[in-house]
Amino acid sequence: MGFNGVILSSTFVSMLLMVSAADNFLIDCGTNSSTVDGARKWVGDSSASNVTFSPVGIPANLSKVDTNATYPKVYTTARIFTSVANYTFKVSPGRHWLRLHFYPFSFMNFSVNSSVFSVNVGPLKLLSNLNVSNEISNKNNNPQYSASGGPKIVQLMKEYSINVANSSAQLVVTFTPESGSFAFISAIEVVSMPEDIFPTSSNLVGSSPKKSSLDLSSSGVETMYRLNVGGSSVTPQDDSGLSRTWEEDKYYIYSLDAGSETKNVSAVSYNSPNDSYIAPLVVYETAREMTSNLAQVVNQKINISWSFAVDPNFDYLVRFHFCELVFDKVGMRVFGIYINNQTADPSFDVLSLADAKNRAIYSDYTDTSMGAGVNTMWIQIGPNPSLTGSDNNAILNGLEIFKLSRKDNLAGSPTKLQGAENPSEAEQNSILWPVIGGAIGGAVLIGAVIFVGLCLFCGKKKPTPVKPHSPGWLPLFxxxxxxxxxxxxxxxxxxxxxxxxxxxxxxxxxxxxxxxxxxxxxxxxxxxxxxxxxxxxxxxxxxxxxxxxxxxxxxxxxxxxxxxxxxxxxxxxxxxxxxxxxxxxxxxxxxxxxxxYMANGTLRSHLFGSNLPPLSWKQRLDICIGAARGLHYLHTGAEIGIIHRDVKTTNILLDENFVAKMADFGLSKTGPALDHTHVSTAVKGSFGYLDPDYFRRQQLTEKSDVYSFGVVLFEVVCARPVINPTLPKEQINLAEWAMHWQQKGMLEEIIDPKLAGAYSPGSLRKFGEIAEKCLADDGKNRPSMGDVLWNLEYILQLQEAADRSLSLANSSTQLSNFPSNLPHIRESDENSESTLIREDQQDQQIEARSVGESEEGAGALEFSQLVKPMGR
The missing domain is CATH 3.30.200.20 (Phosphorylase Kinase; domain 1)
Structure with a gap:
């Protein structure tokens, strides 16, 4: 999770999301004309490109639609099928939002009350024996929902996250009516999702704090609930390009008296630009915290509690959205998070993760306790009696609950929503202090999951290609x-x-x-x-x-x-x-x-050797953060860790918005297996960037990429070639030359003159420190890419704090006088191989090294796959 605190406008966020959305289908079923609702244009299924459906079915045109409908114009049409029918979307591989819209109607001799059907995507069953009218009635008649003033629901929308395999390039939605019945659909959305919107691991509920792996690559996900806690509902038009609906939480809260609404008093910001698609800022601008009478709350041992109807026999991913709107120091608000009477986190402190007030963060938890007969999920936040030194208050800004598929199934049996108007004595006790029972069972479960995962992981064998004849070849495909x-x-x-x-x-x-x-x-x-x-x-x-x-x-x-x-x-x-x-x-x-196509070419071309406008210091930090995110994903986000092995500024490309992307994977290698620390391989890479530890031992690790990235960092700040034989001997190798000045604490002496003091000295100092750490001679002493990314985001936070300080002062105050109360950079665990930058670690000496003979002249142009210039 990032810590740069960049404030993004809704327009800019929408632009970022549109850039990343490869597919965006808004299909109005049962018509050949287009419909505009708000800012969104829906295309009739009969005329949509890259969308086909079979059989034709029966188009239905409705004369009247309830004004409470989210998209009243879209719901005026529908397509009816009396036999199995498919909608096929030609899409790019990757995860997509699939939203199915249903509106009850009567058309000719078709009454939606008698419609029962199932919906599949490939082998994944999404809905089974669905009766739209009953689904809508269940929610409207839920005692808790209706008693809380929940608005009348007139349409049904089901949202899923579907991963489209690389081999298919299409998403096929199948509607299967029950015998003698019919299926229908009013509208369909298929939208590309940001790649990392779902985590690869999350906190397992009911155990001591421990991460659980979460492989959703082949799984389906259903959105069960999405709440804007403490605020009003958020419409799809207000959700920054992802078009999600966020309900008010008051329709699900057990007692409004336990929590009060609060709003921010200044601008809320994201921790990282990549967090912008997690939730819109409006969700973080409101919250619900415990009632102001803390003594009464503590004495009564009451939590803020929400209850939700869910399907039994499924696992759930629960995402909590937090933003501290009141306190500004770590430890002032520490509280417990509980799911189904189990402890998710006994001592959660928003500021300890966000590092600042009004900074948005989120935290994910996996609940595996929804066994047979358990159809209500309780979410609770509240004080922990064992915590001292804090106000024991609690806060929550947003909440999402996702159902995870089991054995190609997301279809729970039809279950009437359960109200909490008159809970049993057991339920009343659950609203009091939750017990942390089941910890032993949770630990056993974690051990089983890890054991199975290790067996599966170690059982995989990666085929190795053998070089073909040259010249000429047969097509690979x-x-x-x-x-x-x-x-x-x-x-x-x-x-x-x-x-x-x-x-x-x-x-x-x-x-x-x-x-x-x-x-x-x-x-x-x-x-x-x-x-x-x-x-x-x-x-x-x-x-x-x-x-x-x-x-x-x-x-x-x-x-x-x-x-x-x-x-x-x-x-x-x-x-x-x-x-x-x-x-x-x-x-x-x-x-x-x-x-x-990457419109702005290579990072190198913007640093030197061209007539392009120079990059600002903040632009350089953003680019480094983007490249670090890409490398961090390679190392930890892929199924098997991948080592790039050719990290350099010509392989960092920039799109039209200067978003950095890693390129050129021709030399990449999969990382070592779990029981190995390295990959033994012949040395390959680019002179000037090559890891000396890898060069000496021919043992490749992820820390080899970290070394190369450290060279990139110095190249970014100095804006000169990494190898230049025309310079004096001590200056030929940039890594050695920059390290010389960094260890003297005088990196500013060789900084790019085009920056001309337009940077925070504090951010430059920290930038030099993390670059120095990356260039540690022994790979074990280098930070991980995740640690590098964290530090870079912190450096950007320093620079932005200095910019804000300068702007507020509206004077010539030097950028070095930025606020002294910024959060200190975190330290790594005592046993961690990679030690993070600390405030008091500025002058650690690192042995200078020579990477090898140079093959680049002063005017030589480095190799890049996708942009000029020529040569490697």
Missing amino acids: LHAGSESAYTTKASKGTVNSGSTMVAVRRGRKFTFADIKLATNNFDESRVIGIGGFGRVFKGEIEDGVSVAVKRANPQSEQGLTEFETEIELLSKLRHRHLVSLIGFCEEQNEMILVYE
């Missing part, structure tokens, strides 16, 4: 039914069965004619990069979308090897800070990949 695979031949010409690799096709399949048209028949003027693999051309596909077209050279065995590696990795990876693969071409023995 060979059709085999609906899958794509390729086999490569051993150097002796025999086919090695062990070398067969299954490559999941990702993205669109282009014809060779498409590629020639896009690149103007490979016009030389469109070349934007040349390397060992071949050339990269700027192209343009339909609708004027710019792309980067990489055409491999069949004469280059080196290029083919890198090409194969990139195909294998990009078939598994998708992240906002990794360059995305759009499609491929496999015709006429061509090896062509099509990537998103």
Whole structure:
């Protein structure tokens, strides 16, 4: 979780989300015309591109729609099916929001009251025996919901998160009516989701604080509840591009007297730009905290409690959204979080994670306690009697509950919502202090999960390709039914069965004619990069979308090897800070990949060697944070950790908004298995960036990327080549030269003159410290990429604090006089291999090193895959 506290406008957030949303289908079913509701345009299913449905069914046109409907215009039509029907969406691989909209109606001899049907996406069952009228009636008749003044529900919307496999490139929604009945659908949304909106691990409820792995790559997720706590409802138009609906929490709270509403008194900000899609700022601007009469609350031992109807026999991911709106010091508000009478966190302190007042954060918990017959989930926050030295107050800004699929099933049996108007004695006791029973059972469960995970992980064997003949090759993508695979031949010409690799096709399949048209028949003027693999051309596909077209050279065995590696990795990876693969071409023995075009080229081109405007210090920090996020995802977010092995400024590309993305995975390697610390491999990389520890031992680790990234950091601040043989001997190697000045505490002596003091000295000092840590001679002494990312976000926070201080002062006050009460940087655990930067660690000496002979001249241009210049 980030700590830079950047304040993003809703317009900018929407722009970021639209950039990352590869697919955005808003389908109005049962019509061929478009409909505009608010700021959203819905396209009729009969005329929508990249959407097909079969059979045609019966279009229904309704004369009247209740004004309480979220999208009244969309609900005036529907499509009815009396037999099994499919809607097929051509989409890019990755996780998507799927929203199904239903509006009750009577049309001709079809009455929605008698409609019963099921809905699937592939093998995943979303809904079973659904009767829309009953679903709506259950919620409206819930005693708690109606007694709390809940608005009348007139339509049903079901929201799911579906992961589209790389091999399919399509999402198929199947409607299956019960015998003698019919299915219907009013509207469908299919929208690409941000890659990391769901965590890879979360806190397991009911155990001592411990993380539980959470692999949702092949799972379906259903949104059960999404609440704006302490505030009014948030409409889809107000949700910054993701179009979610946030209900008021008061319809689910057990007693309004236990908590009071509060609002912020100044601007709320995100911890990190990437948090902007987690929830809109308006959710964090309001909250519910315990009643002001704390003594009474403590004496009565009452928590703030919410109850929710859920389906039994499923696991749930519960996301709490927090923003401290009152206190400004750590320890002033510490409270417990409880789910279903189990402790999720006994001593939660918002400020300890956010580091500042009015700073938005969130925390995820996995609940596995919803067994048979348990159809109500209790969420509670409140004081912990064992805590001292705090006000024992509690606060919550937002809440989301997600159901996780089990065995390709998300469809719970129809269950009437349970009210809490007259809870039993047991339920009343649950609203008092929760007991922490079940800790032993939780620990056993965690152990079982870890054991099974280790067995599965260790049981996987990664096939290794064997180099093909050169020159020339067969296309890597060979059709085999609906899958794509390729086999490569051993150097002796025999086919090695062990070398067969299954490559999941990702993205669109282009014809060779498409590629020639896009690149103007490979016009030389469109070349934007040349390397060992071949050339990269700027192209343009339909609708004027710019792309980067990489055409491999069949004469280059080196290029083919890198090409194969990139195909294998990009078939598994998708992240906002990794360059995305759009499609491929496999015709006429061509090896062509099509990537998103990065309009602002390489980071290096903006630092030196061009006439481009210089980057500001804040821009440089944002770019470094983006690149660090991409590398951190490679190391920890992928199924198996991946080491980039060629981190440098020419492989950090910038899009039209200067969002940094890592590129060039040709040299990448999968990380070591759980029982190993490194990967033994021949040394590869770029001079000037190469890890000396890796060079000496030929043992590759994630810390090798950290070293290279440390060189990038110094390159960013100094804006000069990493190797320049024309300079005096002590200045040739940037890493050694910068370390010399950093260890003297005088990095500003060699800073890029174009920055000209337009930076906070405090942020520069911390920047130098983390770069110094990255360049530790022994890899074990370097921080992890996660730690580097945390520090960079903190550095950005320092710079922004200085900017705000200067702006408020409206004078010539030096940037070094920024607030002294900023949160101290955290320390790493005592046993951690990587020690984080601390306030009192400024002058740690690190042995200078020589990485090897230089192959770059002063004017030499470094290699990049997707942009100019030429050469490696």
